[in-house]
Amino acid sequence: MKEKNTVGVIDFGGQYSHLIARRCRELKVHSEVVPSYTPIERVEELGPKGIILSGGPASVYQKSSPKCDPKILELGVPILGICYGAQLIAMLKKGTVKRIKRREYGKTKLFVDDREDLLRGLPDATQVWMSHGDRIESVPGSKTIAHTPNSPIAAFRVGNAYGIQFHTEVAHTAKGKEILSNFLYGICNCKPTWTPKSFVKRIIPEIKNEVGEGRVICALSGGIDSSVTARLVQRAVGNRLTCIFVNHGFMRKGEPQRVVQTFKSNFKMNLVPIDARQRFLEKLKGVRDSEEKRKIIGEEFIRVFEEQAERLKKIDFLAQGTIYPDRIESAAVGAGASRIKSHHNVGGLPERMRLGLVEPIKELYKDEVREVAREVGLPEEIISQHPFPGPGLATRIIGEVTDEKLRICRDASAIVEEELRKASLYEKVWQAFAVVGDDLATGVMGDARKEGHLVTVRIVESVDAMTADFSRLPWNLLEEISKRITNEVEGVTWVSYTVSSKPPSTIEPC
Ligand code: XMP
Numbered sequence: 001m002k003e004k005n006t007v008g009v010i011d012f013g014g015q016y017s018h019l020i021a022r023r024c025r026e027l028k029v030h031s032e033v034v035p036s037y038t039p040i041e042r043v044e045e046l047g048p049k050g051i052i053l054s055g056g057p058a059s060v061y062q063k064s065s066p067k068c069d070p071k072i073l074e075l076g077v078p079i080l081g082i083c084y085g086a087q088l089i090a091m092l093k094k095g096t097v098k099r100i101k102r103r104e105y106g107k108t109k110l111f112v113d114d115r116e117d118l119l120r121g122l123p124d125a126t127q128v129w130m131s132h133g134d135r136i137e138s139v140p141g142s143k144t145i146a147h148t149p150n151s152p153i154a155a156f157r158v159g160n161a162y163g164i165q166f167h168t169e170v171a172h173t174a175k176g177k178e179i180l181s182n183f184l185y186g187i188c189n190c191k192p193t194w195t196p197k198s199f200v201k202r203i204i205p206e207i208k209n210e211v212g213e214g215r216v217i218c219a220l221s222g223g224i225d226s227s228v229t230a231r232l233v234q235r236a237v238g239n240r241l242t243c244i245f246v247n248h249g250f251m252r253k254g255e256p257q258r259v260v261q262t263f264k265s266n267f268k269m270n271l272v273p274i275d276a277r278q279r280f281l282e283k284l285k286g287v288r289d290s291e292e293k294r295k296i297i298g299e300e301f302i303r304v305f306e307e308q309a310e311r312l313k314k315i316d317f318l319a320q321g322t323i324y325p326d327r328i329e330s331a332a333v334g335a336g337a338s339r340i341k342s343h344h345n346v347g348g349l350p351e352r353m354r355l356g357l358v359e360p361i362k363e364l365y366k367d368e369v370r371e372v373a374r375e376v377g378l379p380e381e382i383i384s385q386h387p388f389p390g391p392g393l394a395t396r397i398i399g400e401v402t403d404e405k406l407r408i409c410r411d412a413s414a415i416v417e418e419e420l421r422k423a424s425l426y427e428k429v430w431q432a433f434a435v436v437g438d439d440l441a442t443g444v445m446g447d448a449r450k451e452g453h454l455v456t457v458r459i460v461e462s463v464d465a466m467t468a469d470f471s472r473l474p475w476n477l478l479e480e481i482s483k484r485i486t487n488e489v490e491g492v493t494w495v496s497y498t499v500s501s502k503p504p505s506t507i508e509p510c
Pocket of ligand 1: 387388389390391395431465502505506507508509
């Protein structure tokens with residue numbers, strides 16, 4: 001069942017294409033990003049009520065610049081071109097676009113000339129954000145609806161197409177939300193139907209339909225994506241869903257118990273917890289190289305999962321928590337097939353076991369997954385927990401993974417999290433944990449000098465994990481964390497704090 005209120009975002013390689021789509025969704029209108037070369041038939045299949053042409057780094061008059069099928073302008077639905085998209089509309093309407101001497105970049109004052117539709121409700125002058133080196137000089141048959149000192153045609157209307165030279169989607173454009181909302185509701189006649197409630201209502205019959213009388217298996221890690229997936233599939237097919245929870249031994253403190261409690265006891269899910277701790281640890285004996293460790297953990301995970309899947313005999317589908325950004329390799333979006341989420345570590349399994357894929361949250365951005373999580377009743381501690389890598393604490397243990405280092409890493413990390421929560425800072429930071437390697441340092445306990453482990457605390461701030469900054473925490477909080485770790489975690493004598501950001505460092509040490 002297709003979402004009826006959809007807007008297509010045609011991506012010309014701009015850094016903000018997904019931000020545009022997210023802004024539409026924040027206004028409760030479903031939107032989907034497709035690359036510029038998407039065939040017109042596929043765009044039509046979306047059944048869009050409007051189309052937004054994104055920005056992009058190229059110049060429209062260059063031969064090699066990305067173009068969309070010009071028939072998009074003839075689909076009969078309203079079009080909004082943003083920056084490059086506006087210039088493209090101008091070109092397709094036989095107008096002129098020229099390079100300007102000085103790029104217009106940053107905050108600019110926009111003067112509104114026409115408030116009939118797109119700019120309805122805007123003041124005479126408002127701040128917008130510009131980033132362009134080309135200027136629209138003319139668009140035959142158009143009406144200019146706003147200008148800036150540098151762009152006489154900063155916004156125009158031509159038939160049912162609108163072009164704006166500035167970016168509505170960024171926070172620096174003061175009335176960006178109002179403009180987008182005018183386009184979506186006033187011009188495209190969209191309805192605010194994209195809500196977590198309506199998503200759940202739509203997706204459950206869809207899963208039912210897809211699975212029929214089949215049986216589904218799901219690798220449940222306790223992370224938000226697999227948890228939401230499992231809940232949705234459970235709501236659709238009940239106990240024809242079996243979840244496998246592989247405890248590889250690298251979970252956070254209390255996590256395995258929490259997963260079993262939440263899903264088996266509270267949600268009455270068909271959950272098979274597998275204690276594979278010894279098995280993983282044995283495989284990692286003597287292995288120091290981080291890539292090698294990750295590879296071993298990934299392979300062992302598949303083996304354990306596969307054994308369990310085979311034991312269950314008749315299984316038809318694998319449910320997995322692929323989300324929208326996982327599918328964004330631009331070309332892959334919309335092609336229907338998404339790659340297996342790497343950290344689920346079950347790549348290859350669907351083909352080998354001839355399983356169909358059920359991916360109920362593949363249309364969602366991460367913040368939408370969180371909202372749906374609330375809608376399906378997941379506890380707040382799962383919803384607001386920090387991201388946690390598939391190989392778990394093993395990525396935070398430098399050198400060989402041993403029982404002793406795991407204990408230290410787990411207990412020290414729990415203290416870090418606890419102290420951050422106490423200081424109401426847990427949700428302000430991206431990730432926070434302890435790292436342990438083989439370095440020993442001398443400490444004094446009472447009168448005795450004693451060697452113990454050096455534990456490094458890593459706390460970072462980030463928006464998407466692509467870059468990260470170490471968190472500038474108050475000294476007294478760091479002091480408390482350090483004191484508690486050396487007092488409460490047996491075998492630790494020193495605590496240090498990382499002041500490395502990403503790049504050049506990564507977030508996880510291994
Ligand atoms: P790095 O260490 O590369 O991490 O800066 C970036 C983000 O990715 C997470 N991460 C992983 N997540 N499986 C995952 O699901 C993995 O193997 C993995 N390795 C790193 C990391 O925690 C950080 O948020």
